[in-house]
Amino acid sequence: MNAAIRIxxxxxxxxxxxxxxVAALTIFGVLLIVTSVLTAGDMLDARQDRLHQQAxxxxxxxxxxxxxxxxxxxxxxxxxRAPAPLAVFDPGVDAVTGQSVFLEGHRQNGAMFADARAxxxxxxxxxLSPAALYHLFLPLLLIAxxxxxxxxxxxxxxxxxxxSQGVTGRQLYAGKSLALLAMxxxxxxxxxxxxxxxxxxxxxxxxxxxxxxxxxxxLCVWGALIxxxxxxxxxxxxxxxxLLLVWFVTALIIPRIGVxxxxxxxxxxxxxxxxxxMKEDIRKAGDGHNAADPAFAQLRANMLAExxxxxxxxxxxxxxxxxxxxxxxxxxxxxxxxxxxxxxRERAQSDGLSAFxxxxxxxxxxxxxxALAGTDLATHHRFLxxxxxxxxxxxxxxxxxxxxxxxxxxxxxxxxxxQAERRTRxxxxxxxxxxxxxxxxxxxxxxxARAADSLLALTVWLFALIGLGLWAARRMSP
Amino acid sequence: xxxxxxxxxxxxxxVSRAGSPVLHGVSFEVPAGSVYALLGGNGAGxxxxxxxxxxxxxxxxxxxxxxxxxxxxxTAAVRQSVAYLPEAATLYPHLSxxxxxxxxxxxxxxxxxxxxxxxxLDRVALQAEARGRRMETYSKGMRQKVAIxxxxxxxxxxLLLDEPTSGLDPVxxxxxxxxxxxxxxxxxxxLMVTHDVYGACQVADRIGLLRRGRMVGTFDAPEGxxxxxxxxxxxxxxxxxx
Numbered sequence: 001m002n003a004a005i006r007i008x009x010x011x012x013x014x015x016x017x018x019x020x021x022v023a024a025l026t027i028f029g030v031l032l033i034v035t036s037v038l039t040a041g042d043m044l045d046a047r048q049d050r051l052h053q054q055a056x057x058x059x060x061x062x063x064x065x066x067x068x069x070x071x072x073x074x075x076x077x078x079x080x081r082a083p084a085p086l087a088v089f090d091p092g093v094d095a096v097t098g099q100s101v102f103l104e105g106h107r108q109n110g111a112m113f114a115d116a117r118a119x120x121x122x123x124x125x126x127x128l129s130p131a132a133l134y135h136l137f138l139p140l141l142l143i144a145x146x147x148x149x150x151x152x153x154x155x156x157x158x159x160x161x162x163x164s165q166g167v168t169g170r171q172l173y174a175g176k177s178l179a180l181l182a183m184x185x186x187x188x189x190x191x192x193x194x195x196x197x198x199x200x201x202x203x204x205x206x207x208x209x210x211x212x213x214x215x216x217x218x219l220c221v222w223g224a225l226i227x228x229x230x231x232x233x234x235x236x237x238x239x240x241x242x243l244l245l246v247w248f249v250t251a252l253i254i255p256r257i258g259v260x261x262x263x264x265x266x267x268x269x270x271x272x273x274x275x276x277x278m279k280e281d282i283r284k285a286g287d288g289h290n291a292a293d294p295a296f297a298q299l300r301a302n303m304l305a306e307x308x309x310x311x312x313x314x315x316x317x318x319x320x321x322x323x324x325x326x327x328x329x330x331x332x333x334x335x336x337x338x339x340x341x342x343x344x345r346e347r348a349q350s351d352g353l354s355a356f357x358x359x360x361x362x363x364x365x366x367x368x369x370x371a372l373a374g375t376d377l378a379t380h381h382r383f384l385x386x387x388x389x390x391x392x393x394x395x396x397x398x399x400x401x402x403x404x405x406x407x408x409x410x411x412x413x414x415x416x417x418x419q420a421e422r423r424t425r426x427x428x429x430x431x432x433x434x435x436x437x438x439x440x441x442x443x444x445x446x447x448x449a450r451a452a453d454s455l456l457a458l459t460v461w462l463f464a465l466i467g468l469g470l471w472a473a474r475r476m477s478p
Numbered sequence: 479x480x481x482x483x484x485x486x487x488x489x490x491x492x493v494s495r496a497g498s499p500v501l502h503g504v505s506f507e508v509p510a511g512s513v514y515a516l517l518g519g520n521g522a523g524x525x526x527x528x529x530x531x532x533x534x535x536x537x538x539x540x541x542x543x544x545x546x547x548x549x550x551x552x553t554a555a556v557r558q559s560v561a562y563l564p565e566a567a568t569l570y571p572h573l574s575x576x577x578x579x580x581x582x583x584x585x586x587x588x589x590x591x592x593x594x595x596x597x598x599l600d601r602v603a604l605q606a607e608a609r610g611r612r613m614e615t616y617s618k619g620m621r622q623k624v625a626i627x628x629x630x631x632x633x634x635x636x637l638l639l640d641e642p643t644s645g646l647d648p649v650x651x652x653x654x655x656x657x658x659x660x661x662x663x664x665x666x667x668x669l670m671v672t673h674d675v676y677g678a679c680q681v682a683d684r685i686g687l688l689r690r691g692r693m694v695g696t697f698d699a700p701e702g703x704x705x706x707x708x709x710x711x712x713x714x715x716x717x718x719x720x
Contacts, residue, residue, distance in 0.1 A: 003585055010570075010581055017572045156571070157564050161628070164532055164562035165586035166554065477534035478564065 003167050007175025008182060011149065015183070021145050028141045028187070036130045036190050040088040040197070047087075047201075050080035050099060054437060061434050066425040068414070069398040069406070070324060073105035077434060079390055081383045084374035084441040085198035086211055089191060090131035092375025101384070103391035105328065105398075106288065108335045130194055131369050134215050135362055136251055138187060139222045143243045145183065146223065149176045150230040150476075151239055160478035169476030173231060173469055180223040184216065191215045204444040211372040214451065217458045218365035224465035231472040254360040255353075262352035268345045278338045285334060288327025291320045299326055313408055320411050321403025325396055332392050339388070343381045350377045357457040364461075368454035374441025378450060383439050390437050397433025401426055485510040485545055485636055485667035486531065492539030493523075493530050500526045502691040503540065508669050508684070510635075513662045515678035516671040517714060518688035524671035525565070527688070528638050531669070532562055544636060561629035565641040568621055571614035575604060575624045578613060582628050590631050598627045603653060619650040626657065637661065639670035643677050655681045675714050679707040687713055 015021040057078040064072060080100045087094060102109045150172070153159040162172060195208040226243060233239040269277075286295025291312070303315060303322065312319035357364025370376035402411075406424050414421040441447065486508035493501040501523045508514040518524050529535045531542055533553030541548060547555040569578040576595065583590050599609055602623040613621055622642070629637050639658075643651045658668055658681050672678050678685050685705055687695035695713050699705045 006581070006584055014570070014572055156568050157566060158569060160529075160532075160534075160562060160564040161567060161569070161582060161625070162585065163534070164557050164560065165582055165632075166557045167585050168554075478529065 003171040004175040004178055007167070007172060008178035011176060011179035012182065014152075015145065015179075024141055024144050028138070031137075032130065032133055032187075032190050035128050035133055036089075036194055039091065039129045040194065043083045043088045043091060046094075046099075047082045047085075050082045051438075053078065053100070054080045054082070058434065058436060062428070062431050064428060064431055066428055068424045069321075069402040069426055069430065070105070072431060073324075073395050073398050076102055076104035077390075077394065078102055079387045079437045079439070081380070081439045084379070085201035085203040086195065086208065086373035086441075087375050088198060089129070089194040089211060090369045090373040090375055091129050092131075092370040092373055093377055093380050094375055097377075097380045101387045103387060103394070105395045106331055108332075108339060108388060108391070130190065131366075131373075134188075134191060135218065135365050135369070138219060139247055139251070140244075141187070142180070142184070142219065142222050142226055143240070143247065146180045146226040147230055147239045147243055148236050149180060149227055151233065151236050154234065154478065155236060157478070159476075163476070163478065169473040170470070172476065173227065173473035176230070177223065177227050177469070180227060181220065184219040184223050188212070188216055188219060202440075206444045207372050207374070207447050210444075210448055210451070211369060214365060214368045214372060214455060214458070217455065217462060218361055221361045221458055221461045221465065224462055224469060228465055228469045228472055231469070231476060250360040251362040254356055255363055258353045258356035258360075258363060261356075262349045266345060266349050266352060268342070268349070274338065274342070278334065281334045281338075282331055285330035286323075286327050288324045288331070291323045293323075296323050296326065299323065315408065317403045318406045318408045318411055319403075320408060321399055321401075321406060324402055325399035328392070328395055328399060332388075336388065339384070343384070346377060347381065354454055357454050358460075361458055361461050364454040364457040368451040368458070371451035371454070372447050374447055376450070379441055382442065386437070386439060390435065394434045398430070401430045401433070405430070483510055484508060486514070486669055487543045488527070488531075488540075489542070490540035491527070491530065491537055491542055493526055493535055494538050495526060495535065499538075500691050501530070504688065504691065504693050505540075506686045506693060506696070508667055510667050511662060511665045512683040513658055513668040513670070513681055515682035515685045516669065516688055517673065517675065517678050517685050517710065518671070519673055519714075521690070522673075522688040523691040524673075524688055525640055526691075528562070528640050528669070528671055531638060532557065532560065559634050560636045560638055561632040561634045563625050563629050563637065563639045563642055565644055566618075567625035569613055569624060569628070572612055574611055575599065575609045575613060575616075575627075578624060579628055579631060583631055586632055588632055595627075595631065598630050599623075601630070602627045602657065618645050619647060622646060622650070622654070626654070630661075635665075636667045636669070639668065641672055642670055643672065643674055651677060675711045676707055679705045679710055685710055 015025075057080075061072075061075070061077050064075060067075075078100055081094075083091065083094055083099075098110065148155070150159075153162060153172075159172075163169065192212050195203075195212040199205060199208050225246065229239050229243055233242060284295070286293040291300075299322070300312060300319070303319065304310065304312070307315055309315060353363065354367040357367055367376070371378070405426050410417075410420040410423045414424045442450075484507040486506075488504055488506050491501050491504045492499065504523065504527065506514070506516075516524050516527060526535060530537060531544055531549050533549050533556055536550055541550070543549065544556045545559050547559070549556050570581070573581065579590075579595055596606075596609075599606075604620060604623045604627065608616065608620060613624065616624070626642075629639075642658075643654055646654065655677065658670070661668055662683070670678075670682075682705060683699050685697040686693055687697070687710070697705050697710055697713075
């Protein structure tokens with residue numbers, strides 16, 4: 001039998017007979033299974049619930065009785081972001097960004113119902129997802145199990161006899177690495193099951209396996225680091241301390257430094273400042289409820305000229321509806337400009353933080369995991385854009401009904417004339433301007449491309465550590 | 479004693495560890511089939527010499543050869559022909575004697591059947607009832623016996639033993655010395671490093687006295703007799719020249 005495989009098998013026998021290793025594995029295994037089951041249950045419930053809510057919101061809108069079309073503009077509508085199938089493993093930004101948007105005329109509302117905000121109010125902490133367990137806590141388990149993988153041989157004085165049997169340093173290093181790799185393989189089985197379980201829900205095989213491969217790559221980085229430290233450090237305490245320090249710095253310190261650094265170098269306007277500036281620009285666009293607003297004087301002149309009439313009452317379309325439509329278009333341009341600026345800044349901040357993945361594998365795997373799972377910030381931005389598309393289309397659809405089906409005279413007299421008011425109520429079949437909305441994650445190609453940089457960072461980490469390991473293996477002696 | 483061709487030749491060997499010179503031009507030869515004791519106090523360079531012979535340390539000067547193989551250039555061949563018993567060898571405490579031997583012999587590529595294993599364990603006098611027990615329950619002497627059995631089962635022409643009797647009780651030391659003599663009688667070469675003057679004189683055909691990285695004396699056993707303990711002790715303690 002190959003020496004490396006024999007050494008790996010022996011390491012496994014040692015782990016099986018070690019109460020500490022068995023206890024640590026059992027505790028982590030139970031935690032992982034419970035977390036996976038609970039997160040999967042939560043996400044599946046959330047998916048089912050949001051899809052149901054979406055259908056209910058659409059049915060409610062369509063069931064509205066005959067009304068003035070502008071009342072329906074303000075009646076509004078909800079869109080929901082159903083979690084991606086792979087959110088069962090990594091819910092990503094779902095808990096902090098909100099999952100639904102209320103769509104109405106003249107406004108772009110933010111996403112609502114962020115779980116983390118609700119939990120913060122209750123004084124609790126965020127949910128422990130399988131991704132968090134894998135990224136944050138599994139390295140600790142690997143450190144506990146593997147930090148002495150080579151050191152033990154040195155301390156027990158078995159390194160000399162081992163090497164003097166003709167086993168080379170590289171064979172020993174490979175055997176110990178293989179043992180830890182097999183342990184990583186075993187520990188990543190729940191991640192594989194979670195990834196594969198998303199496929200029947202419509203997840204592409206490539207992203208499902210890509211997500212699993214990303215976790216495997218990250219854990220291999222830790223495995224390579226642990227074996228390296230175990231080979232070059234002479235004391236168990238120093239090895240344990242050093243590995244815990246690396247974990248502390250890469251998983252806790254660098255991410256906070258990264259957030260502070262990108263927040264300082266790429267500051268975002270506060271909501272109040274941003275809203276004040278936006279409202280000022282919106283006022284310049286004119287009040288769509290007031291056809292006499294000077295902002296629409298040019299529109300009025302152009303339409304009178306186009307139709308060759310002297311008054312808006314003579315126009316073949318309802319001028320108030322045209323004003324509402326024009327105002328909505330101008331307002332939406334302004335809102336979109338601000339929204340795009342805000343999202344561009346958030347994207348730059350997110351990209352800046354992801355760049356810290358070259359310093360911290362924890363950041364790299366987090367970014368890759370969210371991108372592949374379709375639960376990252378870019379996916380949330382797309383949800384906001386698609387929601388805005390739905391909002392604009394149904395509002396403008398209703399404005400078109402307003403312009404084409406309502407007489408101007410009825411429209412301006414509906415407050416004083418009950419007959420006119422009745423005539424401004426349009427048939428509910430007009431509410432079908434609202435289109436169905438079902439949010440789906442980006443295609444596999446797009447998600448893999450977004451994860452590529454972070455996966456590359458992890459690959460570079462792994463190869464650098466393997467290179468150092470080969471160097472350490474050559475120098476191995478009792 | 480008939481002087482055979484040397485199995486081990488150390489010539490003007492210089493070795494440094496962590497940047498500090500440890501061996502300063504050490505030279506000695508171990509005739510094939512003999513028992514050579516490298517005697518010295520703590521820090522004399524005994525273990526450094528053994529680790530250099532196994533290729534774990536690189537000489538900064540001079541040379542060392544085992545069965546004509548240069549230890550620095552042909553480490554794999556040296557390790558194939560040498561069995562090494564480290565000081566306070568514990569092997570794996572979570573494994574039994576059988577499991578330890580199976581593992582190490584497998585790594586060494588030595589195909590040994592169960593009968594040979596039991597015969598060797600009989601030879602080193604390890605109780606049969608203990609052989610399947612985990613070695614964490616063994617005494618130091620029992621662990622040493624398993625390590626010696628491993629060295630024997632490798633069936634190599636050369637054995638390197640580092641403080642092999644350290645911590646053993648007098649009965650176990652006597653048993654060990656008898657075993658080493660029998661190995662020599664079988665034609666195997668034994669190089670042992672020790673600070674036990676009495677034990678070295680009991681078992682060695684030749685003793686080299688190492689002090690602060692330098693060979694300061696050599697003592698040969700007269701034909702049909704053992705080396706005189708008093709003479710070596712005096713040289714070791716520095717009360718008279720060897």
